[in-house]
Amino acid sequence: MDELCQIASSRLPPAVAAYYRLGSSEGISAAAAVAAWDRIRFRPRILRDVSVVSTTTTVLGQELATPVCVAPTALHRAAHPHGEVATAAGTAAAGSLMTVSTNSGMPFASIGATGVRWWLQSYVMRDRGLTRAILERAVEAGASAVVLTADTPVVGRKRDAAEKVWDLVPGEYQLANIDTSGLPADATEKAADLTPDTIGWLREVTGLPVVVKGVLHPDDARIAVAAGAAAVQVSNHGGRQLDQALATADALPDIVAAVADSGAEVYVDGGIRRAEHVLAALALGARAVFIGRPVLWALTAGGAAGEGGSDGVATLLDGLTDGLAHVLTLAGVRSPAEISADLLG
Numbered sequence: 001m002d003e004l005c006q007i008a009s010s011r012l013p014p015a016v017a018a019y020y021r022l023g024s025s026e027g028i029s030a031a032a033a034v035a036a037w038d039r040i041r042f043r044p045r046i047l048r049d050v051s052v053v054s055t056t057t058t059v060l061g062q063e064l065a066t067p068v069c070v071a072p073t074a075l076h077r078a079a080h081p082h083g084e085v086a087t088a089a090g091t092a093a094a095g096s097l098m099t100v101s102t103n104s105g106m107p108f109a110s111i112g113a114t115g116v117r118w119w120l121q122s123y124v125m126r127d128r129g130l131t132r133a134i135l136e137r138a139v140e141a142g143a144s145a146v147v148l149t150a151d152t153p154v155v156g157r158k159r160d161a162a163e164k165v166w167d168l169v170p171g172e173y174q175l176a177n178i179d180t181s182g183l184p185a186d187a188t189e190k191a192a193d194l195t196p197d198t199i200g201w202l203r204e205v206t207g208l209p210v211v212v213k214g215v216l217h218p219d220d221a222r223i224a225v226a227a228g229a230a231a232v233q234v235s236n237h238g239g240r241q242l243d244q245a246l247a248t249a250d251a252l253p254d255i256v257a258a259v260a261d262s263g264a265e266v267y268v269d270g271g272i273r274r275a276e277h278v279l280a281a282l283a284l285g286a287r288a289v290f291i292g293r294p295v296l297w298a299l300t301a302g303g304a305a306g307e308g309g310s311d312g313v314a315t316l317l318d319g320l321t322d323g324l325a326h327v328l329t330l331a332g333v334r335s336p337a338e339i340s341a342d343l344l345g
Contacts, residue, residue, distance in 0.1 A: 033248065041345030054325075073296055088114040109141045225259050
């Protein structure tokens with residue numbers, strides 16, 4: 001991963017590389033994410049028949065080849081000319097699932113045309129009518145769930161190096177699915193008045209299951225599920241919102257316990273860089289993991305599946321999935337469904 005980041009950073013304009021890499025404020029949460037997963041220890045089982053190991057799983061009833069999925073991120077077109085379409089092609093080739101940002105720089109229809117399984121990450125905006133239009137466009141293009149990002153009443157402030165990206169990238173690199181003509185300048189700003197009722201509104205508008213992303217407190221997980229969420233995603237926004245927020249590896253166990261027996265699934269993102277991290281997340285109770293920055297690095301370094309003989313995103317996901325199969329074997333586990341907390345030290 002370090003090498004992949006270095007390759008991408010050498011090819012990207014410095015402001016774009018900084019925007020991808022940096023967290024908010026002093027970057028404490030962003031810097032702590034990987035180390036939190038590294039601290040976890042395992043008790044591998046022996047005398048188990050692991051001659052056949054599978055990484056297949058399901059999320060919200062969709063069968064995937066891997067529990068390693070793609071988190072929503074912005075500015076894919078700064079990494080690759082085809083932006084989110086290239087990411088989607090790589091994700092589809094790996095048999096995974098992609099969450100597409102509201103800020104996507106490519107049309108939802110073009111993303112859906114790749115055949116990828118995808119969810120819409122929704123920022124509810126001040127203009128609810130504009131938000132509804134985005135949701136309806138995503139449903140039409142084949143989105144199969146809505147991921148409500150609930151931790152962004154305002155955007156966390158980044159260091160100057162990252163903020164300079166907006167002086168560099170063209171406007172069409174984001175918000176490709178929004179027609180803002182004639183709207184006030186603040187129409188696309190994030191809504192600061194979200195409540196549990198927002199979950200029901202999203203379900204009503206789209207007819208799709210809702211995942212609530214940005215959950216770090218167990219009470220919020222319970223509230224989201226009680227309000228109709230099909231799943232919650234443990235996330236501190238990659239350390240890009242409230243700095244010094246709890247690492248997701250540390251928050252995950254309490255969230256899993258909070259919604260146990262509710263039928264809701266739990267996902268996690270933030271700092272997952274190795275197959276052992278994936279194994280740790282699944283052992284702590286996550287159904288799937290989502291990765292963000294590494295996808296952008298892979299997109300920069302290698303492109304999409306089949307492009308010029310390189311397939312950066314697919315290679316990244318396939319590599320993590322192959323690594324997961326390897327560590328499952330070493331742990332004495334034949335599939336994600338067999339992983340339980342007794343694997344933890």
